[in-house]
Amino acid sequence: MSRLLSRQHLAAVRRSAPFACVSRWLHTPSFATVSPQEVSGSSPAEVQNFVQGSWTASANWNWIVDPLNGDKFIKVAEVQGTEIKSFMESLSKCPKHGLHNPLKAPERYLMYGDISAKAAHMLGQPTVLDFFAKLIQRVSPKSYQQALAEVQVSQKFLENFCGDQVRFLARSFAVPGNHLGQRSNGYRWPYGPVAIITPFNFPLEIPLLQLMGALYMGNKPVLKVDSKVSIVMEQMIRLLHDCGLPAEDMDFINSDGAVMNKLLLEANPKMTLFTGSSRVAEKLAADLKGRVKLEDAGFDWKILGPDVQEVDYVAWVCDQDAYACSGQKCSAQSVLFMHKNWSSSGLLEKMKKLSERRKLEDLTIGPVLTVTTEAMIEHMNNLLKIRGSKVLFGGEPLANHSIPKIYGAMKPTAVFVPLEEILKSGNFELVTKEIFGPFQVVTEYSEDQLELVLEACERMNAHLTAAIVSNDPLFLQDVLGRSVNGTTYAGIRARTTGAPQNHWFGPAGDPRGAGIGTPEAIKLVWSCHREIIYDVGPVPESWALPSAT
Numbered sequence: 013m014s015r016l017l018s019r020q021h022l023a024a025v026r027r028s029a030p031f032a033c034v035s036r037w038l039h040t041p042s043f044a045t046v047s048p049q050e051v052s053g054s055s056p057a058e059v060q061n062f063v064q065g066s067w068t069a070s071a072n073w074n075w076i077v078d079p080l081n082g083d084k085f086i087k088v089a090e091v092q093g094t095e096i097k098s099f100m101e102s103l104s105k106c107p108k109h110g111l112h113n114p115l116k117a118p119e120r121y122l123m124y125g126d127i128s129a130k131a132a133h134m135l136g137q138p139t140v141l142d143f144f145a146k147l148i149q150r151v152s153p154k155s156y157q158q159a160l161a162e163v164q165v166s167q168k169f170l171e172n173f174c175g176d177q178v179r180f181l182a183r184s185f186a187v188p189g190n191h192l193g194q195r196s197n198g199y200r201w202p203y204g205p206v207a208i209i210t211p212f213n214f215p216l217e218i219p220l221l222q223l224m225g226a227l228y229m230g231n232k233p234v235l236k237v238d239s240k241v242s243i244v245m246e247q248m249i250r251l252l253h254d255c256g257l258p259a260e261d262m263d264f265i266n267s268d269g270a271v272m273n274k275l276l277l278e279a280n281p282k283m284t285l286f287t288g289s290s291r292v293a294e295k296l297a298a299d300l301k302g303r304v305k306l307e308d309a310g311f312d313w314k315i316l317g318p319d320v321q322e323v324d325y326v327a328w329v330c331d332q333d334a335y336a337c338s339g340q341k342c343s344a345q346s347v348l349f350m351h352k353n354w355s356s357s358g359l360l361e362k363m364k365k366l367s368e369r370r371k372l373e374d375l376t377i378g379p380v381l382t383v384t385t386e387a388m389i390e391h392m393n394n395l396l397k398i399r400g401s402k403v404l405f406g407g408e409p410l411a412n413h414s415i416p417k418i419y420g421a422m423k424p425t426a427v428f429v430p431l432e433e434i435l436k437s438g439n440f441e442l443v444t445k446e447i448f449g450p451f452q453v454v455t456e457y458s459e460d461q462l463e464l465v466l467e468a469c470e471r472m473n474a475h476l477t478a479a480i481v482s483n484d485p486l487f488l489q490d491v492l493g494r495s496v497n498g499t500t501y502a503g504i505r506a507r508t509t510g511a512p513q514n515h516w517f518g519p520a521g522d523p524r525g526a527g528i529g530t531p532e533a534i535k536l537v538w539s540c541h542r543e544i545i546y547d548v549g550p551v552p553e554s555w556a557l558p559s560a561t
């Protein structure tokens with residue numbers, strides 16, 4: 013039973029387990045209480061909560077089923093509505109001026125630089141990289157390379173904020189005043205008690221980068237990750253504790269959406285970072301009276317320009333952008349606007365061939381955790397009712413698998429819809445609906461239809477990632493100047509996915525838009541501006557009481 017075990021118990025398990033199991037446990041990192049290879053229906057894992065410095069269970073266990081075979085393989089102690097009091101108390105212990113700020117406990121900025129350095133070193137160990145990559149694969153099935161890349165981005169992020177880089181996030185500025193003794197200082201100030209809510213598809217990267225950003229700026233966060241994948245962050249929190257993260261600095265809650273909603277309404281965090289669907293994002297924005305930053309849905313576009321070149325490479329990037337992680341990236345290529353010059357280039361045939369390479373055995377195609385096969389087929393059939401539409405490839409369920417029916421299992425699919433049809437008001441909402449699975453819409457445009465393409469992009473509601481695949485500088489300049497997506501790649505190698513830690517990732521065009529991972533994102537999301545005006549005198553000897561004004 014690879015349960016959540018105390019260190020002593022773990023040592024006993026390692027002593028008593030059969031050699032093969034021992035060898036696996038021997039390669040399990042010291043902080044770990046689960047083994048990715050062990051977790052299964054016959055050896056289920058447990059996930060607990062962490063509140064006010066202690067790991068806790070709950071009266072309610074929510075069983076998570078293995079996305080590959082439906083076995084109950086993880087049980088999560090999901091906090092019930094009657095059990096949120098300790099989380100509320102914990103958040104209430106943090107004042108609005110935070111656990112630290114530029115004028116209070118500044119040594120904590122240095123502490124977090126040290127924690128980042130230690131965590132970066134530990135996460136960079138090959139066995140630890142592999143541990144998290146495999147654990148991610150178990151709960152959010154993606155290819156090993158995709159899972160490893162998520163861990164590597166997280167590790168590089170931690171490297172980025174070693175040493176003085178955390179205190180540099182709180183860099184302030186001074187402006188001279190009108191008279192001696194007066195000056196104004198601009199500071200980045202924490203919010204204090206905050207909340208972080210993250211989805212299932214990046215079990216480590218999104219929660220970790222947002223958690224550390226919140227802590228760096230002096231906040232006290234309660235973190236909630238989708239229960240389907242929260243085992244990953246539970247293990248990462250253990251790693252962070254081993255690297256010096258103070259036990260009282262953050263809480264970790266497992267719950268369903270409704271209980272988390274209740275906690276937010278009753279604990280009143282001063283800021284909530286939400287990453288997930290637009291439906292929930294808009295609800296929370298209303299419930300929390302705007303005290304949110306959102307990374308919500310992505311309906312991400314790619315425009316191929318008139319200059320056809322590097323067709324094999326472009327086809328490969330299109331395949332990766334649309335179908336890696338079975339299309340379950342907020343940055344996934346959802347619609348491809350192909351200039352007509354590409355129609356005779358063989359691009360679509362190459363994309364079809366690449367999609368057919370994908371197989372369940374290596375998880376280059378796999379379970380879809382929030383859209384069923386039936387829902388994807390229904391969406392496809394609705395698109396096929398549009399005049400001139402057709403399936404380019406895919407369009408069928410995966411075969412020969414044991415993926416439970418609560419999850420989707422679909423071949424990589426592309427549906428062609430004529431551009432003029434897309435723009436018709438009766439079709440636009442349907443065509444631009446985000447399908448969080450291996451599904452994309454393809455269309456083409458002629459030289460004189462770029463305006464229609466840009467109209468389509470303007471009418472979309474989500475402006476997360478985009479790609480303009482061209483090396484024509486005037487074309488790039490024109491499209492970039494008349495679009496808004498917050499993370500836009502431009503050039504013949506442009507992609508929509510795989511954002512690393514070294515550039516902004518987030519939507520644009522929405523004042524509630526969040527970002528992740530960069531200094532700009534951390535400061536924008538996890539701090540606010542505070543101006544302190546010093547006016548210490550001396551009062552001039554000649555001063556006399558002026559008339560009232």
Ligand SMILES: NC(=O)c1ccc[n+]([C@@H]2O[C@H](COP(=O)([O-])OP(=O)(O)OC[C@H]3O[C@@H](n4cnc5c(N)ncnc54)[C@H](O)[C@@H]3O)[C@@H](O)[C@H]2O)c1
Nearest residue numbers: 210211237238269272273288289292307308309310342382
């Ligand atoms: N912008 C980004 O960076 C980004 C990244 C990943 C996923 N996403 C989006 O997330 C969606 C897929 O994830 P999903 O279907 O799990 O999203 P979801 O909104 O259903 O769930 C996201 C998280 O919110 C929690 N939640 C649900 N209802 C809640 C409520 N009322 N109050 C508080 N918390 C609640 C869930 O338990 C989960 O932890 C897609 O739309 C995708 O585009 C966006």
Ligand SMILES: O=C(O)[C@@H]1CCC=N1
Nearest residue numbers: 341343509510511517
């Ligand atoms: O490329 C992506 O979709 C991920 C999500 C958050 C940052 N990068």
